[in-house]
Amino acid sequence: MMEDLDLLKKDWKRSENTFRQLSEFELYKMIHKKSSSIVKWILVISILEFIILRGLDFLILFDDEYQNKMNVVHLYNFEIILTVINYIVLILFISFFYKNFKTINASSSVKRLMKDILKTRRIVKYYVWYNLFLVAVSSTVAVFSEVKNNSILNAFYSKHETTLYLISFGIIVILFLVFWVFYKLLYGILLRKLNENYFELKKIDVA
């Protein structure tokens, strides 16, 4: 084995003569090309997530029909307060995200770079879960308000309370599952290699 490694070391040093040397002009062109970095993708997708999650909220709030319904059940003002809180939370999350994103540095150690990327990514994940929780809560409230204010549904509700609870719960669980699967796929593909390599490094350094 040592023989093989010695031979390899010898060849390794000689191999420098075998690579086609790129000129300064060729290198100039290269450094200005588009990056194919995972960090770029994470940034783009994270920004999209922040925009979409808050954007949907915004659209719903200013829908006239929704406004009227909410006024009827005296929830419209509550919604406004909740929205303000949400925007404050959004700003906080974006600040944390930005702060962590800035620590991502290609000159760091291999382990540190992976850690910083995963940490940054986790912040957006927490923000997504926060929003899912809000969606679950507000849709439950909305469904039951709707039911109580609708005479036909209300009648149904009084007779089949358990069924209605189960159906609502079931729908929410299914929505969560669909979202979770989609999310896992997206980030599973993007971060699979990173997670595997990070796991490998942690295995080595278990001391």
Place this chain on the structure above:
Amino acid sequence: MKETIEQSFVQLLRENQNILHKICRLYTSDMDSHKDLFQEMTIQLWKAYPKFRGESKFSTWAYRVALNTAITLYRKSTKTIQTSDYEKHSFFIKQEDYNPEEEEQLKAMYKAIHQLNDIEKALIFMYLEDKDYSEIAETLGISEVNARVKMNRIKGKLKKILNP
């Protein structure tokens, strides 16, 4: 002013490009992938250059950024790498330098190295570059003791691959 920084960077990069080529050789198995990875490394180096304060040699800093690019940052295309591509990628072994037996031994070694995972390849790279274990440990972000242990395990793994 910006042009001078760019010029000095490109000059340093040209002088040290073999480090990048050697890492690409370990992490890719065909010319196109080699070129793509090399390009991504140059982009990452250029992006990180403003923060490089010369606390270490340019070559040391460069190989760290290059390793990080190969292991973590670079997003490969989903091309499947066939071992037959590797055979065609033997431009680095000059026949006249070795006897047939040595050449076969070398090819087998490189093939075996390609079967290692990304972290193991990084260790082999630094071993072949005669880096001491404290530098290997610092680059990877692990302890020196564990770097040595892992290196021994890799040697064992290579032995198993070469002598199944």
